[in-house]
Amino acid sequence: METDRSKLGSFLFNRSVQGVFYQLITLGLVALGIYYIVTNTARNMLERGLASGFHFLGVESQFDIGMTLIEYSPTSTYFDSFIVGLLNTLLVAGIGILFATIIGFTIGIMRLSSNWLIAKIAEAYVEILRNIPLLLQIFFWYFAVLRALPKPKQSLELYDSFFLNNRGLFIPDTVFGEGSSIIFYLLWLTIIISIGIFIWAKRRQNRTGERFPAFYVSTALILGTFFISLAATGFPVSFEYPELKGFNFKGGVKLIPELVALTFALAMYTASFIAEVVRGGIMAVSKGQTEAAKSVGLKQNLILRLIIIPQALRVIVPPLTNQYLNLTKNSSLAAAIAYPDLVLVFAGTALMQTGQAIEIIGMVMGVYLFLSLFTSLIMNLFNRFMKVDGER
Amino acid sequence: MNTMRISFLGLVCSVLMVPAAFAGTLDTVKSQGFFNCGVSQGVPGFSNPDADGNWSGIDVDVCRAVSAAIFGDPDKVKYVPLTAKERFTALQAGEIDVLSRNTTWTLSRDAQIGLEFAGVNFYDGQGFMVRKDSGITSAMELDGASVCTNLGTTTELNMADFFRANGMAYEPVVFEKADEVVNAYDEGRCDTYTTDKSGLAAQRTKLADPEAHVVLPETISKEPLGPVVREGDGDWADVVRWSLNAMIEAEEFGLTQSNAKTECALTSNPVVARLCGKEGGTGAGLNLGESWSYDIVTMVGNYGDVYEKHVGENTPVGLARAGSPNASYKDGGVLYAPPAR
Numbered sequence: 240m241e242t243d244r245s246k247l248g249s250f251l252f253n254r255s256v257q258g259v260f261y262q263l264i265t266l267g268l269v270a271l272g273i274y275y276i277v278t279n280t281a282r283n284m285l286e287r288g289l290a291s292g293f294h295f296l297g298v299e300s301q302f303d304i305g306m307t308l309i310e311y312s313p314t315s316t317y318f319d320s321f322i323v324g325l326l327n328t329l330l331v332a333g334i335g336i337l338f339a340t341i342i343g344f345t346i347g348i349m350r351l352s353s354n355w356l357i358a359k360i361a362e363a364y365v366e367i368l369r370n371i372p373l374l375l376q377i378f379f380w381y382f383a384v385l386r387a388l389p390k391p392k393q394s395l396e397l398y399d400s401f402f403l404n405n406r407g408l409f410i411p412d413t414v415f416g417e418g419s420s421i422i423f424y425l426l427w428l429t430i431i432i433s434i435g436i437f438i439w440a441k442r443r444q445n446r447t448g449e450r451f452p453a454f455y456v457s458t459a460l461i462l463g464t465f466f467i468s469l470a471a472t473g474f475p476v477s478f479e480y481p482e483l484k485g486f487n488f489k490g491g492v493k494l495i496p497e498l499v500a501l502t503f504a505l506a507m508y509t510a511s512f513i514a515e516v517v518r519g520g521i522m523a524v525s526k527g528q529t530e531a532a533k534s535v536g537l538k539q540n541l542i543l544r545l546i547i548i549p550q551a552l553r554v555i556v557p558p559l560t561n562q563y564l565n566l567t568k569n570s571s572l573a574a575a576i577a578y579p580d581l582v583l584v585f586a587g588t589a590l591m592q593t594g595q596a597i598e599i600i601g602m603v604m605g606v607y608l609f610l611s612l613f614t615s616l617i618m619n620l621f622n623r624f625m626k627v628d629g630e631r
Numbered sequence: 632m633n634t635m636r637i638s639f640l641g642l643v644c645s646v647l648m649v650p651a652a653f654a655g656t657l658d659t660v661k662s663q664g665f666f667n668c669g670v671s672q673g674v675p676g677f678s679n680p681d682a683d684g685n686w687s688g689i690d691v692d693v694c695r696a697v698s699a700a701i702f703g704d705p706d707k708v709k710y711v712p713l714t715a716k717e718r719f720t721a722l723q724a725g726e727i728d729v730l731s732r733n734t735t736w737t738l739s740r741d742a743q744i745g746l747e748f749a750g751v752n753f754y755d756g757q758g759f760m761v762r763k764d765s766g767i768t769s770a771m772e773l774d775g776a777s778v779c780t781n782l783g784t785t786t787e788l789n790m791a792d793f794f795r796a797n798g799m800a801y802e803p804v805v806f807e808k809a810d811e812v813v814n815a816y817d818e819g820r821c822d823t824y825t826t827d828k829s830g831l832a833a834q835r836t837k838l839a840d841p842e843a844h845v846v847l848p849e850t851i852s853k854e855p856l857g858p859v860v861r862e863g864d865g866d867w868a869d870v871v872r873w874s875l876n877a878m879i880e881a882e883e884f885g886l887t888q889s890n891a892k893t894e895c896a897l898t899s900n901p902v903v904a905r906l907c908g909k910e911g912g913t914g915a916g917l918n919l920g921e922s923w924s925y926d927i928v929t930m931v932g933n934y935g936d937v938y939e940k941h942v943g944e945n946t947p948v949g950l951a952r953a954g955s956p957n958a959s960y961k962d963g964g965v966l967y968a969p970p971a972r
Contacts, residue, residue: 284745286863287723287745287861287862287863289723289743289745290742290743290744301791301792302787302788302803303787303791303794303801303803304803305802305803305804305805312795313788313791313792386819386820390819405818405819405820406777406802406820484775485774485775485776486775486777487775487776487822489775495802496820497804574807577805577806577807577811577815579805583782583805583807587716587782587783587807588782588783588787590716591715591716591719591782591783591784592739592787592788593739594719594739594740594743594744594745595743596720
């Protein structure tokens with residue numbers, strides 16, 4: 240009896256048993272809370288006559304969207320409008336990330352320059368752009384810069400083929416005629432061969448120590464094949480130039496000012512953070528590494544490529560991922576300047592026309608969550624690829 | 632640590648015990664002494680704040696009429712300016728009790744969004760405004776135009792219908808706030824600005840040079856605008872509906888803000904006597920005082936008073952009433968109120 244009780248007592252007062260007990264209680268409360276929220280919402284929606292469910296996704300949307308990357312008309316469904324919004328968001332995020340990275344790396348390296356003027360210019364860029372709220376920067380580019388451009392009839396033009404006005408930037412479109420598909424097949428083929436050359440060159444170097452100019456060879460191969468095949472098929476490529484017809488320019492590729500302003504603002508703003516990340520990464524590589532590399536006789540550009548950058552990237556990539564995620568999420572500010580992104584099109588117009596706020600906001604939140612997790616995944620894979628062998 | 636756990640449990644329990652049902656809006660409003668009225672962020676003639684923040688307009692007067700009917704005082708209203716996108720959510724969430732913000736009555740809004748329309752206080756239709764120097768005289772010449780409009784409105788759907796039906800192309804440029812739309816049009820981002828014609832007339836007064844713009848003759852849609860309440864509270868919907876109807880009926884029977892006092896003392900017409908609150912006991916059915924309709928007419932005015940004061944020909948908005956659907960049915964319009972008896 241006595242021993243049983245003490246056994247029970249020691250069981251009850253066991254730290255890990257108590258831990259599990261409290262975790263179970265917390266889990267139960269959370270589940271109860273979620274259950275309550277869901278049932279209460281459903282009951283309230285029913286009481287107030289609000290429609291629910293995802294039935295609306297298959298219904299014709301009956302509205303238009305100003306910029307679409309896929310075929311879309313008012314007879315398309317709400318789901319199509321979701322895809323249009325999503326693609327527009329991805330477009331801004333993709334271009335934004337590309338330019339933010341290029342500008343960010345350039346400014347970051349400029350800040351480390353021994354040239355006083357270059358370093359100060361980079362410093363001024365970073366300090367000004369990262370300290371002004373992003374929304375104001377978007378407004379600046381959209382309202383102050385792009386709105387001030389002339390009307391279509393007084394467009395700024397370049398060689399009669401590039402036009403800039405307050406309706407957007409119009410550039411010639413390349414039209415590939417008949418017989419041009421062979422050029423693309425060849426292009427893909429040469430790209431695949433080039434990747435093979437890189438792998439082979441790397442292996443050979445590991446085995447024998449001999450270096451092979453893989454970069455020059457593959458560039459020559461790709462460009463050479465491209466131009467030779469172009470000539471052989473008789474240049475089946477023409478350009479469609481934008482032309483002023485009626486109110487606006489028609490033909491060519493049109494970049495609406497909302498897209499330009501948003502991309503510009505996002506790229507410039509995020510670049511100022513990326514610049515600091517890059518500077519920090521490079522400074523994190525100890526000076527001894529450079530000196531050691533010099534002492535074994537490596538050339539300056541090889542020191543940078545083989546010693547500094549690989550080590551700096553390990554420091555740079557995780558915070559860089561944060562910046563990419565921020566840029567993607569910040570692109571939802573598009574709604575402020577009428578760029579038809581996911582938030583404006585789907586969480587705006589579609590929500591207003593259907594009134595199904597819970598479903599639509601849920602889908603939009605799901606998209607941003609997925610995009611962020613996906614970006615993280617890619618960057619984590621890249622980070623694993625970049626890490627020094629044998630390091631954990 | 633333990634006290635934290637206990638208070639957390641208490642919090643959870645108290646949340647669980649909150650009843651899902653609500654007290655009637657009318658009772659709540661009476662006990663708190665005011666109600667919240669959702670209005671626009673500034674549409675001259677409909678709902679517009681002056682420099683001191685006092686709201687006026689025909690949409691505002693619907694709320695003032697409801698306030699007069701309930702409290703015998705037209706100013707027991709808190710105005711909540713809303714964008715087109717926010718308005719229905721604000722109503723559903725209980726942030727406002729009446730939405731009086733040039734809102735079009737449509738089937739999907741009535742049936743799917745949990746709204747109940749309490750009537751029509753302005754019959755409108757969608758139109759286009761262009762710059763005079765563009766030389767355009769008809770909406771049929773708008774092929775290829777950039778069109779500025781407001782997010783979350785029937786306007787977006789109507790223009791899609793219009794351009795599709797006529798086989799014309801266009802570029803929609805959609806902003807969330809009305810002021811942004813007007814600004815974008817004024818600065819030349821768009822060739823034309825489309826919204827309800829009353830809205831065009833009202834917003835034109837905000838343009839840099841109102842005289843340089845013209846509203847095209849075509850009307851491409853029906854836009855019956857009126858006050859909205861939450862679905863599922865019939866008593867409150869009745870109060871709003873009959874406050875509006877009383878204004879319309881008062882005009883029909885010649886009871887105006889200026890003559891109501893004398894008319895009510897002298898009248899032998901039973902309809903007028905009912906509107907004056909002397910006969911019929913209409914207030915009891917609505918859970919209001921018997922002078923509810925008399926208070927509306929004397930404190931806010933009848934429909935005609937309100938129309939001429941805010942959007943009539945002698946105002947900057949300048950919308951002629953004669954010949955429009957907003958004239959009384961006796962004058963060839965469609966304004967017709969069921970009898971307040």
